[in-house]
Amino acid sequence: MESTPSEPVRANAPRGPWLRWWRSLSPTRQDRFAALAPLAAVLMFMAAIVAAFWYLRMEELDREQEALKRDVEYAQQRVRLRLLERQEQLMRIARDLSNQDLERAEFVSRAETLISQYPELQAITWIDDKRRIRASHAAPTVAGSQLRIAGEVLKPGETADTFGLARDLQQPVYSQPASTSGDSAPLLQLQVPLSAQGKFGGVVLGEYSIDSLLRYGTPTEVLARYAVTLLDGHNQVLAGTPLATRNPAQWVPWRARTNAYEVPVSPVGNGLVLRAQAYRTSLGVVGSGLFWLVGTLSAMTAWMLIATWRHTRRRMRTQEALIAETNFRRAMENSILTGMRALDLQGRITYVNAAFCQMTGWTEAELVGQAPPYSYWPESDHESLHAKLRDELSGKTIQGGFQVRVRRKSGTLFDARLYVSPLIDARGQQTGWMTSMTDITEPNRIREQLSASHERFTIVLESLDASVSVAPLGSEELLFANKLYRQWFGSQTTGHLQLVAQAGVLPSGDAPTNMGGMDDEDGLMGLPTDPLTSARTENAEIYLPDLGKWLEVRSRYLNWVDGRLAQMVIATDITPRRLAEEQAARQAERAQSVSRLITMGEMASSVAHELNQPLTAISNYCSGMISRIQGGQITEEALLSALTKTAHQAQRAGQIIQRIRAFVKKSEPNRTLADVPGMVSEAVELADIELRRHNVRLTHYVAARLPPVMADTILIEQVLVNLMKNGAESIEQARRPSSNRSVELRVVPKQIDDRQVIEFTVQDTGRGLAPEVLERLFEAFFSTKSEGMGMGLNLCRSIVESHQGRMHAENLYNGSEVTGCRFSFWLPLAQPADATTNSVANAPTPRTIA
Structure with missing residues (x-):
């Protein structure tokens, strides 16, 4: 085998302009350019490193600024939430005062509890509509000049002006009065108006220590990282210690400038501003040891490049010819795998x-x-x-x-x-x-394995307990049918076409006219990637009267061995599963009815007490009328008034009985468009009987203009009644005092996983749930009550999930102490709500049942 020399061919090959220019230079100039090129590359590398250090430094400053902004906004949210929590507590006191549920001694007790529990709260004062101080309680740290004495009248000033503003607006108002003495700490005031039957009845004045608000409201990690201060509207420091300010006329390097950010604290507004200043400790580019290390290494590399290039250039010339010829022949020899x-x-x-x-x-x-x-x-x-x-x-x-x-x-x-x-x-x-x-x-x-695999595959298909058939689109030819298909439908395509038609997949006669080329196929599965694949349905369940069976039908398109597009249909007998599902549904319905009967049985004493009141009133009215008629001491107007009151009490007793009868009545599940406020009202009126027996106060909040949901009203009322009743029993077992015995029901719209839903939340002030109970809370036959059956919460979750919703339970904490438990579940809307409905629904309207 002869070989042709390659060197003459390479010598006669055309040369580029740069190569011709290089070969035209003398060896001395070639050496000079060859030495300068790596040196220039090293210098460019050093310049790139300097630019990279500068760029990274600027990026670091930007990241510090962004981190400062995020931390300040996070601190502002924490302070805002703390203010809103105190505002909510003062509004509860104001609501109790407006409803005359709170006396002066109880007011002082609750104020003392709040002030001892929350260090930023310095004083709570009750002021009537005549600006007279009815009661007040202050922390020991409040200066004597800032104390408010019961019986005094507000003096003219900023506090009195804010009193008038709260009276006019009928809304909570924040203010920051000027300090009257130099030794007193600045305070932040919140005046919550009292409204008794639509009339202004005074305010509840809460005074906060701005220094304590900064200390306990701002996260500790933010206080450790920055110099945090609270400023008033005139940029005066109210709390905190700012960094020392620099002389504006003095030049400050860019790396030493103070990084600061400030944001107003809502709901106070621009009158209270949170500002944070970052401490700068990092070094600049010039002071970085890595910078000088890179520069030194670059200089050493440039010197070594020059020396190495001179040494290797002589060796490369002698090896070039030998390596080229050897590589050429070796490549020819080794490139042949045959x-x-x-x-x-x-x-x-x-x-x-x-x-x-x-x-x-x-x-x-x-x-x-x-x-x-x-x-x-x-x-x-x-x-x-x-x-x-x-x-x-x-x-x-x-x-x-x-x-x-x-x-x-x-x-x-x-x-x-x-x-x-x-x-x-x-x-x-x-x-x-x-x-x-x-x-x-x-x-x-591989050919033998494929043959054996094909044989095994055929055996497996023949022994499947599912019917498998393959037929080409647009033809009545049956390409493949396993043993079970032949037993059910014979050897014709009639059964295949019947399954396709009843399952709702693309019929064989609707084959597409344009099948496309090979680029339109999935190379791994052999399936077409055009919209034809979207026409199939998966897990369609049909009933064949001829066979008397329920079948689960699945369809798939595939390219047959001859290139035709075929349709494979797999039908599985699911008759036992369908019968089991129907039986389980009937048992679940019976369990729901039994659960409602058990609930009403547990509430029997409360219902009897509730019915006893209108029946006793009816008896008294009738006895009184008989006595006055016999004595001839009753007029026609008095008789009509007594009869009207008697009829009202009879209607009240009848409504209670009808509501209980509708609750325990056994009926088929009937999901219709349900009105959420009406459904909640029925459940609240039914559960309130049991809660009053336990001396538990029920409060519910229902958002305005809630869209309807597709639900069974009785089943959802059963869930709500069970949750509220469980909350009352938990409070009773925890032996909470009267001021801390409340169950709150809250119904608001919410968005979960891009879905518009209605969330129901039942929150109590009981002793919560143990961790091991939380893990098994929704299991069947698991109960924390000695006489419980363990089916209540399991049925509640089943009802919610049957409505495409979810249920969740969690403990409420105040620090490490468990203060209650919250059960929540949500139901999807019957139809999407528009933006207007969502915006209006976000404003909760409180309603209280004493």
Whole structure:
């Protein structure tokens, strides 16, 4: 085998302008440019490093500014939430005063509790509509000049002005009066108006220590990282210690400037501003040791490049020619993966390549010069291989090659395919035969495995307990049907088409006209990627009267072996599952009815007490009328008034009985468009009977203009009654005092996972739930009550989930102390609510039931 020198060809190849310019230079100038190029690259690298340090420094400043902004806004939210929590507590006191549920001693007790519990709250004062101080309680830290004495009248000033503003607006108003003495700490005032039957009845004045508000309201990590201060509207410091200010005329480096950010604290507004100043401790670019290290290394690299380049240039010239020729010939030799063997006209081996040696295990020296029989022929195949060699030498070659067995030097055998062609020299004369050999052991093994796999696959399909059928689109030919399909429908496509039609998938006659090319197919699955695949349905359940079975039908499109688009239908018998589901639904319905009966049985004493009041009133009215009629001491107007009151009490007793009868009545689930406020009102009136027996106050908040939900009213009322009743029992077991015995029901719109829902929350002030109880709370037959059945909360969750909702329970904490428990669940809307409805619904309207 001859080889053509490559160097003359490369020498005559066209050269580019840069190469021609380089070869036109003298060796001295070439050395100079070759030394300057790496040096310039090192200098450019150093400049890039300096620019990178500068850029990273600017990025660091921006990140510090963004971090400061986030921390300040987070601190502002914490302070705002703390103010809103205190505002809510003062509004509760104001509400109790307006409803005359709170006396002066109880007011002082609650004020003392709040002030001792929350350090930022310094004083709470009750002022009537005549500006006279009815009661007041202050912390020991309040200065004597800031104390308010019961019986005094507000003096003219900012507090009195804010009193008038709260009276006019009928809303809570914040103010910050100026300090009357130099030693008194600045206070923040909140005046909450009292409204008794729509009339202004005074205010509840709460005074906050701004310093304590900063200390306890701001997160500790923010106070540790920044110099945090609270400023008034005139930029005067009210609390905190700011960083020392610099002289504006003095020049300050950019890296030493103070990083500060401020934001007003709502709901106070611009009258109270939270400002934070960051401490700067990082070094600049020039003071960074890494900067000088990179510069030094760059200089050393430049010097070493020059010395190394001079040393290696001489060696590269001598090696270039040898490496080029060696690589060229080695690439030709190693690039051929097929074994090559050359024979002369007498059948003697004259050449083998490296791939042939690797296949057989013999070296080139051992093979070259051998005559038949060759060492790699198996002894059992000598006769057949001699015949094939005679045909080969006589010119009887096979176009597609022929398959033989080859023996390795180790004694193992492998399958090979040989292709024979004449070997022609440079003068055009045949000097022998060239044979290429390919190892086909692995393809043969794969072919056998595929055949066995196909056989196993057919056996599996025949033994499936599901019907499998394949038919081409637009044709009534049945390409494949397993044993169960043939038992059900026979060997025709009638059953296949019936399943397709009833399941609602694309019929076989609706085959698309444009199937597209190979680019429109998924190479992994063999399925079309056009919209045809979106026409199929998954897990469609149908009933076949002829078979008397419920079937789950699944469909898939695939390319058949002949290239046609076919449809595979899998039908599984789910009749036992459907029967089990129907039986489970009937049992769940019975369990819901039983749960309502059990609930009313537990509330029997409360219901009897509730009915006893109107019945006793009816008896008293009738006895009084009889006595006055017998004595002739009653007029017609008095008689009519007594009869009207008697009828009213009878209607009241009848409404109670009708409400209880509707609650415990057994009926089929009937989901309709339900009005949320009406549903909540029915549940509240029913549960309030039991809560009053336990001396528990019920408060519920229902957002305005709530859209309807698709629900069974009785089932949702059952969930609400169970949750409120459980809350009252938890409070009773915790033995809470009268001021802390309340259950709150809150109904508001909410967005969960991009879905508009209505959230129901029942919150009590009991002792909460233990961690092990929370893990098993919704399990069937698990109860924390000694007489409980453990089905109430399990049924509640089942009812909510049957309405496509979710239920959740969690404890409420005040520090490490458990202060109650919150149960919440949500139901999806029957239809999407518009933006106007959402915005109005976010404003809660409180309603209290004493």
